[in-house]
Amino acid sequence: MAIPGYDLDVLRAxxxxxxxxxxxxxxxxxxxxxxxxxxxxxxxGLRQTVSAEDVDTFVSLLMDQGRMVVxx
Numbered sequence: 001m002a003i004p005g006y007d008l009d010v011l012r013a014x015x016x017x018x019x020x021x022x023x024x025x026x027x028x029x030x031x032x033x034x035x036x037x038x039x040x041x042x043x044x045g046l047r048q049t050v051s052a053e054d055v056d057t058f059v060s061l062l063m064d065q066g067r068m069v070v071x072x
Contacts, residue, residue: 006055015062027051028058
């Protein structure tokens with residue numbers, strides 16, 4: 001079932017540093033590509049994988065992670 005307002009290919013293009021998919025249950029997942037976070041990074045709030053039940057929350061999480069990387 002397609003959700004209006006989201007296209008996974010568009011999200012993948014917008015967040016190329018992440019491997020993105022949507023589970024059969026409808027949950028969005030993103031895992032960092034080619035990066036293994038250190039404990040210090042995780043302590044700062046960075047996440048290896050993020051997930052959300054809706055696309056708006058998912059995009060917000062990915063954007064937050066991107067801002068944290070810039071600041072760290």
